[in-house]
Amino acid sequence: MTTDATSSQPPGPRPTPAPPRTSGSRARALDALQGGAFDVLVVGGGILGACVARDAALRGLSTALIERDDFGSGTSSNSLKVIHGGLRHLQHLDLGEFRRSVAERRRWLRIAPHLVEPLPVLVPFTTRSEGLQLRAGLAANDLLSADRNRGLPIDRRLPGGRLLDRTEAADRLGPLAAPDLRGAALYHDALMYSAERLVLEVLLSARDEGAITVNHAECVGPLRDHRRQTGILVRDRLTASEVPVCARCVVNACGPWGEEVEARILGGSGPEPGSRSGSLSLAWNLVLPDMGLTAAVALPGRSPTPTGSGGDRPRRLFLVPWRDRTLVGTGHAPFSGEPAGFTGMDADDPLIPSFLGELNDGLPGDPVTPGEILGIHAGLLPALSSGREDEGHVRLRRTPGVRVMEGEGIPLITLSTVKFTASRRVAEDAVDRVAKLLGRSGPGSRTADIPLPGAPAEGMAELIRTAHEELSALLPSDVIDHLVRSHGTRWREIVAWSEFDPRWAERPFPDAPILRAQLLHGAAHEYAATPEDLLYRRTELGARRRVTSGCLDEARAVLDDS
Numbered sequence: 001m002t003t004d005a006t007s008s009q010p011p012g013p014r015p016t017p018a019p020p021r022t023s024g025s026r027a028r029a030l031d032a033l034q035g036g037a038f039d040v041l042v043v044g045g046g047i048l049g050a051c052v053a054r055d056a057a058l059r060g061l062s063t064a065l066i067e068r069d070d071f072g073s074g075t076s077s078n079s080l081k082v083i084h085g086g087l088r089h090l091q092h093l094d095l096g097e098f099r100r101s102v103a104e105r106r107r108w109l110r111i112a113p114h115l116v117e118p119l120p121v122l123v124p125f126t127t128r129s130e131g132l133q134l135r136a137g138l139a140a141n142d143l144l145s146a147d148r149n150r151g152l153p154i155d156r157r158l159p160g161g162r163l164l165d166r167t168e169a170a171d172r173l174g175p176l177a178a179p180d181l182r183g184a185a186l187y188h189d190a191l192m193y194s195a196e197r198l199v200l201e202v203l204l205s206a207r208d209e210g211a212i213t214v215n216h217a218e219c220v221g222p223l224r225d226h227r228r229q230t231g232i233l234v235r236d237r238l239t240a241s242e243v244p245v246c247a248r249c250v251v252n253a254c255g256p257w258g259e260e261v262e263a264r265i266l267g268g269s270g271p272e273p274g275s276r277s278g279s280l281s282l283a284w285n286l287v288l289p290d291m292g293l294t295a296a297v298a299l300p301g302r303s304p305t306p307t308g309s310g311g312d313r314p315r316r317l318f319l320v321p322w323r324d325r326t327l328v329g330t331g332h333a334p335f336s337g338e339p340a341g342f343t344g345m346d347a348d349d350p351l352i353p354s355f356l357g358e359l360n361d362g363l364p365g366d367p368v369t370p371g372e373i374l375g376i377h378a379g380l381l382p383a384l385s386s387g388r389e390d391e392g393h394v395r396l397r398r399t400p401g402v403r404v405m406e407g408e409g410i411p412l413i414t415l416s417t418v419k420f421t422a423s424r425r426v427a428e429d430a431v432d433r434v435a436k437l438l439g440r441s442g443p444g445s446r447t448a449d450i451p452l453p454g455a456p457a458e459g460m461a462e463l464i465r466t467a468h469e470e471l472s473a474l475l476p477s478d479v480i481d482h483l484v485r486s487h488g489t490r491w492r493e494i495v496a497w498s499e500f501d502p503r504w505a506e507r508p509f510p511d512a513p514i515l516r517a518q519l520l521h522g523a524a525h526e527y528a529a530t531p532e533d534l535l536y537r538r539t540e541l542g543a544r545r546r547v548t549s550g551c552l553d554e555a556r557a558v559l560d561d562s
């Protein structure tokens with residue numbers, strides 16, 4: 001168990017830091033929100049809303065985004081972190097979706113090379129026929145994704161797949177090698193270093209293009225001028241004040257809360273319990289201690305795939321190495337509650353024992369016990385009726401949800417997606433519609449090509465090497481790595497804080513490679529407004545260790561100073 005490192009370092013008085021850039025001020029953003037009349041107002045600051053705001057701003061549309069909690073704090077921070085190339089679509093012979101997934105994976109690797117990296121995936125097999133099937137699958141995957149590396153820097157290119165023999169497979173799988181192992185298929189997908197920071201960088205890019213983005217600001221209802229709707233009413237949840245915001249078009253990207261928010265925007269009170277027009281599925285990943293994996297491993301599961309087209313074919317469970325943890329997922333179950341009341345899952349949830357049983361059935365070696373679960377990432381996803389909900393059967397909605405409504409006044413587009421990976425594309429299509437609705441014939445989407453703010457032109461390996469050269473006398477190696485992987489080229493902005501006071505270069509939590517300057521940067525430039533924003537989504541301390549009251553005090557002190 002980790003100890004609370006901050007308790008031995010009382011915050012004490014702080015020196016005055018360099019003046020924060022005003023573009024990072026939440027108060028100013030709120031003022032701009034109130035005074036503005038926007039072409040597009042995006043409600044919801046997960047990855048989908050962030051991508052819509054960036055796309056719209058890059059096309060020159062005046063854009064604002066509001067998020068009820070913190071940016072990326074909903075479903076988007078709870079994913080398995082995999083940027084999928086769509087191998088599953090290939091299995092289901094859905095070539096169109098497969099090609100679109102390959103393209104989106106390539107785009108994320110290109111625009112965010114600091115936050116998205118190649119992920120080797122091993123699929124062990126125990127029979128000759130399985131090996132033959134996997135060989136054919138790898139060949140088809142390589143052939144049909146021949147352009148997967150187009151325009152990518154060398155260290156973000158994905159090698160072709162190959163079949164490993166028993167010896168090499170056992171070597172790579174370590175304790176996960178079954179006694180009857182015959183070999184493993186090796187292919188590559190991509191992994192987010194941090195989903196939270198990826199959402200944030202998309203929003204920072206939108207902000208750099210002039211978008212106004214405000215967290216802890218909730219859509220509470222329509223704004224009307226007589227009978228005509230002119231925008232929406234927003235409540236600042238930090239002060240409880242209400243802010244009227246005028247817009248020519250509203251995009252509702254509220255994920256599982258979309259139906260309720262749609263009703264609010266139109267002036268209703270939301271669906272009655274049990275009368276929702278769309279279904280939702282509960283999805284979860286376990287966070288387990290590091291299993292020492294050097295690749296993700298796909299183990300056979302028992303439950304049917306949740307994608308609908310696989311019939312009763314059992315799904316695979318993925319074990320993904322992430323930070324100093326292993327993520328295991330994804331579990332699915334029908335969700336019949338109200339999304340407003342959803343508060344996540346814990347290890348006592350009745351769904352966990354059978355999921356652990358399924359995992360342990362496919363897991364060679366020692367079984368995982370409930371006591372080893374360090375956390376659960378859970379969220380709600382759009383689903384279709386499977387007709388077998390009573391058996392726990394889930395059918396995820398495979399295509400993005402898009403609903404356009406033209407109420408009394410302004411058009412409203414409600415969006416949803418079951419894949420983080422697909423959100424840039426879904427946003428592009430949505431902003432095409434917005435532009436059409438507004439009669440704007442400007443440039444098309446540019447989000448596939450323009451790098452995010454911290455993306456290095458020279459490739460990540462070179463950026464990390466430069467940072468080590470410049471900083472190795474000042475900072476430990478793990479801190480330098482984390483700094484560059486989290487902020488990309490912006491690491492210099494963080495390090496610059498310590499020129500004003502060396503205490504900003506200290507590690508406030510000695511067991512995490514995080515500088516106090518990163519907290520300050522989050523507060524001054526990245527709209528962190530609460531200690532939780534700083535610890536869970538700007539620095540990800542929460543992903544690495546238990547957040548104690550001492551950690552929260554440290555973050556609060558930084559917020560007070562910034």
Ligand SMILES: Cc1cc2nc3c(=O)[nH]c(=O)nc-3n(C[C@H](O)[C@H](O)[C@H](O)COP(=O)(O)OP(=O)(O)OC[C@H]3O[C@@H](n4cnc5c(N)ncnc54)[C@H](O)[C@@H]3O)c2cc1C
Binds near residue numbers: 080082219255378
């Ligand atoms: C366990 C799990 C594993 C997954 N793994 C993967 C994976 O490996 N790869 C992949 O590609 N996808 C994965 N996904 C899917 C992916 O995470 C989602 O498709 C994606 O994050 C949805 O993003 P979103 O922006 O639509 O929703 P959210 O991230 O939920 O964003 C919606 C936002 O709207 C806000 N909101 C709600 N009401 C209001 C209001 N009244 N006013 C203002 N804001 C409001 C919420 O606070 C929230 O932040 C996974 C999902 C889960 C649950």
